[in-house]
Amino acid sequence: MKQNCFHIILAFFLCTLSTYAQLDSIQQLPEVLLTDSKFVHFSKGFKLEKLNDSIIERNATSLTETLRYNSSIYFKENGSGMVSSPSFRGTNAAQTAVIWNGININSVFTGQTDFNTISPLNYDEISIRSGGGGVQYGSGAVGGSIHLNNTFTFEKIDTTQITINHGSFSTIGGNASTTQAWGDHYLNVGVDFISSENDYNYIEKNQKNKHGEFLRFAAKVNEARRLKNGIATWNSEYTYNDRNFSGSLNTIGKDKYKDLSTRNLWQLHQTFGAFDAKASVAHLFEQYRYFPDSEKQLYDEGRANTFIGFFQSEVLLQKKFRINGKVEYSYINAEGDNVGENSRKTLATVLLLNHKVSDDFSYGLNFRKEFLNDFDNPFLFSADAKWKVSKNYALRLNGSKNYRIPTFNDLYWYAGGNHNLQPETSYQVELGQEFWFGKLKADLAAYFISSEDLIKWIPGNGGIWEPVNITKTRNYGVEVTFDYSIKLLNQHTLGFTANYSYTNAEDLEKEKQLIYVPFHKAAGTIQYNYKTLMVYFQGLYNGEAYTTTDNSSAVKGYKVFNLGTEFTIPSNPQITFGIRLKNMFNVYYENVAYRPMPSRNIQLFLKFNI
Template sequence: MKQHWLHIVLGIFLCTTSVHAQLDSIQQLPEILLIDAKLIPFSKGYKIEKLSDSLVERNATSLTETLRYNTSIYFKENGFGMVSSPSFRGTNAAQTAVVWNGININSVFTGQTDFNTISPLNYNEISIRSGGGGVQYGSGAIGGSIHLNNTFSFKKVDTTEIGLQYGSFSTLGGSASTTHAKHDYYVNVGVDFINSENNYDYIGKHKTNTHGEFLRFASKLNAAKNLKNGLATWNSEYIFNDRNFPGSLTTIGKDAYKDIATRNLFQLQQNIGAFTTKASIAHLFEEYKYFPDSEKPLYDGGKASTFIGALQSDAVLLKNLRLNTKVTYHYIDARGENIGENTRKTLAVVVLLNHNVSKKFTYGLNFRKEFLNGFDNPLLFSADAKWTISNDYAIRINGSKNYRVPTFNDLYWYAGGNNTLQPETSYQIELGQGLIFKDFKFDLAGFYISSEDLIKWVPGNGGLWQPVNISKTRNYGLEFIIDYTLKISPKHFLSLAANYSYTKAEDLEKETQLMYVPFNKAGGALSYNYKQFLFYIQGLYNGKAYTTTDNSDSVVAFTVFNLGGEFILPFKSNITIGGRLKNVFNRYYESVAYRPMPSRNYQLFLNFKF
């Protein structure tokens, strides 16, 4: 597979030539600011999990790996590095929003994000917001949303970090990032890549994963400038993926897929008394090429540009009432061999309110209305509340109405598109409680989701598949998280982080469990730290998941363990060496039917910080 270094050069050029703010974050962490001003202040009654840097670094091969082991989200993955899609609380991939610095970046073609095309090392903060987020983040935020944020700080810093890794299946990766900041400016530039032959054995099958090579390259630039009574920020990223698709246990792979994504966001914020106004301009671009035969130049493709303009005002009234109003305009221009040339215009008006009634009780009310996009758009709403009963214990509740508009593929696909589709709608409620006692943290949540007019592709006349609004589903379940750190002595620490979820996701017409939604999923890690040495064991359990709509077949339950360790050199504290052994017991497992996952494999890494 060609390396396409031209794309890498163009990616760096894009970033280098392109050169969150919220009250609660400023109060708690005055030196770190977020671009996404809606994530924390208007989500008080929602569960938000922020993944620590150490958790991300342990599973940094892809965003799939990061989230699979550290959250309750289930992933369907067509083999290592191949197409990967999530199921969040039993919803499908198009009902999970991926939000980059406050912007929903799900594909306009498919309505979803392939999590293997995203490097977690490209972001300073990765957060998971459970529950409906349609008011704040638009179409697709039904099961939950994944937030990829680039933070910034005006604290003086001048650092450079370089990471190198090598592993089984001729896997080579590297990353570099440099950050410079003073009291009035911040600049961060970075690159990241991974390349693999991906030729692992199918355990017990006497077969090898062939035609599965892949390359991913990403670059980023993030900058901020402190202005008089305000600030200006700029965020850019470029991502290029080149993958050959392997076959399965029953097929031979020969197709390939290449895609490019660029994202640019400029924001200008001004503070005037109690009011903060922010103007935003963004451009998102995506392009894909699908090759039925990787050895031939013929392909089907598509490209889309999304232009976004937004103006919002944020005010803190009477010291305890916060109001945010926002008007956003989206213009999408998409074209491709299979969808023709089409556009979509969307005007959205959003009103968010949070009221701190007292130090112990807060609630929020949020509304969204969209226009111009050609659909019968419902009024979206959400409400949430949090009651802090004591310093250690709090309960929360939230409810919302959410939606998902049909994608360009749903509407315009040349062989089956249906331009009469209506948006999916969904209602949900969640009740949760959190306990924090010294170094022990526990969170328990119960959820219920009712959805209708779900878009499904079904066979029609002449065997032609076509999307229609037919399905009704009901999802409910429980989730809990435990985090505990035991200080054995001043130099010895033992840490446990674990998560578990039970999910019942029913097709109400067929009275069956939805495809690729396991009833049970659990994960966790036990870590031991002594001075400069860290050792951990990591486990993942996925219960049985049905692979057919009538629940007649399934992928079996599996458990996988990984071991890892790292060591900071005592004479060079800026150098860390380490390694990981994945699938320690060489367990055969699949997350998608007939698509085996890797056999036992290793990864070595070397990190420098200057």
């Protein structure tokens, strides 16, 4: 993959270019601000999970790995590093919205995000919002949404972090990020890359994962400037992926896929008395090239430009009523060898309300109406409430109507696209309970989702596949999360986090469980800390998942365990090194039928805080 040398050399250069500075003996954590403020203010009755830095770093190979081990989301992955799509509460990949600083970044071609193309280290905060979010975040936020946020502050900061890692299967990677805040300015710049031959052995199969090489390179710039009565921000991101697609137990991989994306968001936030106003402009670009044969230069290509502009105003009345009104316009222009050239114009109006009745009870009402140039969109609404019954117990409730717009592939694919498709619609309700007992935190959620007009590709006349609105599904289940920590002796701490989910996702037409939706999934981590030493033991269980619509075939359930440790040098606390042992018991497992996942492997890393 010689053409990728530029990205590797640039990343290594930025990772090794550094100057040394002494850290203060005591560092104060600055107040940070979130670009997507409505995520906090208008989600009181929804289940929100925030992944902290240490959780992200120990599963940082890709966003797939981060969420697989630290959430109830199931991932269908065509081998390590290959295409990865989520199932959030039993919904499909296009029904899970990925939100970057408040902007929906799902592909206009496929309607989904490949989670293996995203580096979790590019963001200051990764959060999971369970339940319908169509009112706030538009198409695809049916089962839930994943939020990738960059924060900023104007308290003085001068930090640089560099991490270099090396692992099995000729895997190398690095990450460098510097953050500077002075006066009325904030600047964060970073790069991240990973490259791997990915040639792991298939356990007990006498075969090897061939043609699975991949490279990912990403760069970011986040800037903020404080103005008189306001703030101006700029978020920018560049991502490049080059992957050979590996084969399966029965096939030899030949094809290849390259994709590139850029994202830019400019926002101006001003305060006028009791009113906050924000004007935003965004540009998203995505491009892909699919090579049927990686040894040849013949490929299918597609590219899309998305322009988004919106204005929102928010007012807080008597410190109880928070009202947010938003008008958003987006224009998409896309062209591809398989979909032709098409465009989409959307005007959306959104009204959000949160009423804090007391310190213990609040509720919210939200509404959205969209106007498109190619078909009608449903009127959306949601309602939520949270009641803190006591200091140890709280109840929350939410319900919503959500939708998913047909993608450009659904509508315009040259060999079967259907111009008459209607948006998918769904209704969702959730009841959640939160518990606190000392250092123990627990959350129990039960949900129900009813969807109709689901888009399904079926064989048509002449054997050509085409999408139609036919499928109705019913999803229900429970999710449980635990978080507990205890101080054993002086400077000894032990922490435990775990999550479990039961998911029933039924195709009502066939009366069968949907494919690649396991009934049971669980994950947990035990972490021990002593002074500058940290050791963790991590486990994942995925139950059996059907691979055919008649439920006649399935991938078996499996258990995978990881072990890791890191040590900060006492005499030089700016340096940390560690080791991670993944799939430590060398378990054979598959997420997709006939596509084995990696055997036992090891990763070494060295981190500098400057």
